[in-house]
Amino acid sequence: xxxxxxxxxxxxxxxxxxxxxxxxxxxxxxxxxxxxxxxxxxxxxxxxxxxxxxxxxxxxxxxxxxxxxxxxxxxxxxxxxxxxxxxxxxxxxxxxxxxxxxxxxxxxxxxxxxxxxxxxxxxxxxxxxxxxxxxxxxxxxxxxxxxxxxxxxxxxxxxxxxxxxxxxxxxxxxxxxxxxx
Numbered sequence: 585x586x587x588x589x590x591x592x593x594x595x596x597x598x599x600x601x602x603x604x605x606x607x608x609x610x611x612x613x614x615x616x617x618x619x620x621x622x623x624x625x626x627x628x629x630x631x632x633x634x635x636x637x638x639x640x641x642x643x644x645x646x647x648x649x650x651x652x653x654x655x656x657x658x659x660x661x662x663x664x665x666x667x668x669x670x671x672x673x674x675x676x677x678x679x680x681x682x683x684x685x686x687x688x689x690x691x692x693x694x695x696x697x698x699x700x701x702x703x704x705x706x707x708x709x710x711x712x713x714x715x716x717x718x719x720x721x722x723x724x725x726x727x728x729x730x731x732x733x734x735x736x737x738x739x740x741x742x743x744x745x746x747x748x749x750x751x752x753x754x755x756x757x758x759x760x761x762x763x764x765x
Contacts, residue, residue: 591615598628605632605674610639614729618651618706625652632673642762643713645684647706655679700746701763711738715751716758
C-alpha cells in the first residue's frame, strides 16, 4: 500500500507501480479529487477508484460516479461496508449504497429536469460549495491554487448561470440543497 499527499502524487504513484485499486479522498491539494478521477480514467482505465470522503453522498457521489469512480463511501461508513466496497471494485464492479443507487436512478429518470447546481461544471460546483462554506475569494484561490481573479470570475459565472443575485443567495441555495455540511 502506498500513500500520496496530493493529486499530483497520486498520479505519479500510479505511473511508478502497478495498482489495481485506488482509495481516493476528494479533498486534496494541487488537484481536486474530481480532476484526479478523470485523469486516472484517461491514463489508467482499468484501475478501480473507490472514493472515501467526509463529504456526504448528497454533495458529491453522483458527480464522482459520472467522473468515473467505481464507488463512493463516506468516512463514517462501517468497516464492513468499506471491505465490501473494496472487494466489489477490485472485481471490476461498481459499489453504491442503497441511497446512492436511488439518487442515480432518479438522475436517469429525470434526465433534463436538473436543478441549477447539477448543470454546473465540476470546478464551478466546487467553487459554489467553498463559497457556501464561508471561505473568502482569497481563501478559495489559495485552496484551489487559482488566482483571485479566476475565482471571482467563477463566482460571477455561478450567479449568472444559477440566476441568482449574489453570494448570500448562492449560500442559501447550497445550504437548502444540502451541498455543504
